Amino acid sequence: MSSDAGRERQIAEAEEMLGDRLDRVSFAKGLYFGRFLNEKLPIYPDLTDDAQTQNLRRELSQFCQRSIDPVAIDREAEIPTDVVRGLGELGMLGACLPSENGGLGLSQTAYCHLLEVLGGHCGSTALFVNAHHSIGPRALVLFGTPEQKQKWLPKLATGEWISAFALTEPEAGSDAAGVQTSAKPTDDGTGYILNGEKRWITNGAIAHVLTVMARTPVPGSSESKITAFLVTPDMQGFEVLEGRMPKMGVRGTATARLKFTNMFVPKENVLGELGRGLRIALTVLDYGRTTFGACCAGAAKFCCRATVEHANHRVQFGQTLGSFQLVKQKLAAMHAETYAIEAMTYQTAAIIDSGADDYMLETAMLKVRATDVLWRILDDTFQIHGGLAYFNDQPFERMIRDARINTIGEGSNDVLRPFIALVGMRDVGMELKNIFDALRSPLQNLGRLGGFAGRRLEQLFSAPEVRVRNSELEEDARRVGRMVGNVGTHVERLLRRYQEAILDEQYQLARIADCATDLYACGCVLSRLDRMLTSLDTGPEQQELELACGRYALASAERNIDRNLAAIWNNDDQQTTQLADRICRRP
16 A cells, blocks of 8 residues: 555544544644634633532542552552442542432542542552543443443442443554454344454453443445444353453553453444444543543652652751752752643643533643653652662652553553644644635635635734733733744644645654643643632742742743754754664665
């Protein structure tokens, strides 16, 4: 297959998989046009007056200290049944499920506050809860029939039943379209026969209900599309090949390898529409990635607290560690980055709770940034603690093992970066193409050409308006506006240069994705600072600390953006490719 044909196939698959989500306008998409869509960014959420969430958070914190031993869970490679039972009794396993189905009916924002507690205490338990709740029953809530919800959700909400989401296969990981498990309809039309294998499925061997992705034939053609099925382990042909696959970290979770051999699944267990399984997967992953951010924020805050305490008490060369500039540099970056990913987490949750029709880019940006940041923070935590962190009487070696999966799971960051760039740039590219087409018949397209010219002139002479309620942040907002306009200009230049060939320019796509993610982080940080400065609950000392953290995060983002934009036009990409090809002995 030629590269052009392969590119066309990839475009067609992406368009089909993402469907009308590509045509929706989200806050993050506006950034690629050089626009800051203020109306798409809800006011930063404040749950200080939410008694239910505050009580749940307090009860969960107490339960973690009393009943969840992360060291024992890591050592025994199992989460005890009394921990699972206790989480169910607290409502954690059905927190966001509808109250009519036995859940607590919490918002995504409230749920993130709870996952932050778990993420800062035990990575295994946080992943177990996230896998069970965020991407298991959530698909039922969003796509299930009333009969399916009534049958499955009540026991999933209490934890009496555990759920799993079975997508990954030997040949399908981040490339979700590579699923090979097949589901052929029976001759009598009563159900489907599933054959295939799944691996690396969290909760797979302990689940009572699994959402399984399998290929179903398209009537009248040789094609097949992915459909979601509700599967139970008592179905004949269901086999657990490995119940607890040995792994580096999050060892308490049951990561399984499963096999289906001529397994009959009744047609009543089809979840959603036939052939729409990947859309279901992408939708529920939005929720999982948001709580991923909360777990990372919780772990990062734990590291910040522990590192400050160590830096204030550890004495070397007659001074505390916190007196040395290279330690100060790490401490400042750790706290500013933690502040930013926390802001991104709750701003993204607020977007979901607002009823927005699309937040695919925002959740992907959050996942990439939060997991990358936590990894850097753990590295700095190790460095400041020195040899102390290397030994397992401290939590950090376990935490770094637990955190390593984060940049791989729920979409590898190296796959998500090009995705973030391409989805965001798509509409800009389509507008440019339409303008080029319109130039062939300018008299018939004066309106379109005039609108484009007007927007470009506005971008040339003024930065987009970034609205803030507090006057103390007006200069910060202007700086962010200038960043947004600058990135939008470079996106357009890049598309003019590469056109459709941009699909293959991953070096450039990664730079644009990082710029857009930095812009989104800036918007979230500004929103959080604006809410904080207008709140009566924040004392002067806390306000000063938050302003310092937020402004440090904004300044760091601006430096990162400038560096990435410069690298678009001055880089070593060609030499990198040549060296890599020589290493791999490619022609």
